[in-house]
Amino acid sequence: MGVQEVRWDNGRTVGAGDYNLFYGKGNEHEQSGTGFCVHHRIVSAVKSVEFVSDRMLYIVLKRCCFSIIVLNVHAPGEEKNYDSKGSFYEELEQVFYHFPHYHVKILLGDFNAKMGRENIFKLTIGNESLHQDRNDNGVSMVNIAT
Numbered sequence: 001m002g003v004q005e006v007r008w009d010n011g012r013t014v015g016a017g018d019y020n021l022f023y024g025k026g027n028e029h030e031q032s033g034t035g036f037c038v039h040h041r042i043v044s045a046v047k048s049v050e051f052v053s054d055r056m057l058y059i060v061l062k063r064c065c066f067s068i069i070v071l072n073v074h075a076p077g078e079e080k081n082y083d084s085k086g087s088f089y090e091e092l093e094q095v096f097y098h099f100p101h102y103h104v105k106i107l108l109g110d111f112n113a114k115m116g117r118e119n120i121f122k123l124t125i126g127n128e129s130l131h132q133d134r135n136d137n138g139v140s141m142v143n144i145a146t
Contacts, residue, residue, distance in 0.1 A: 033054055056072070056088075057071075058095070073108075111137055
């Protein structure tokens, strides 16, 4: 399970009942921070956990002949400036496309996105959406998905 806004100092691993929580450090304002809760039955499959930034980390789970890479993100909110959002999505693309193509890749997290019901998005998101109109983060998320 991916979690966002962990907000704790110093990335590390802690036990929490039947789970191990792997988390990365938040920023200097004690904001952001991402993590993964991994059940103890599959924690032996964790090959590595990489903390990319205060808004991004990924976990590599080893299978018999391939790996599953789960990238967990927390995108800047819609109110953030264009440069910080642009930097986030550039970093996301660099990290995601750095992974070997033969691994299973899963992207999850809080994109702070609203997906509209505009016809242009239907091929990517389908016919249903909670929102009538999109926001800028929604457009960026669709661009990543396509």
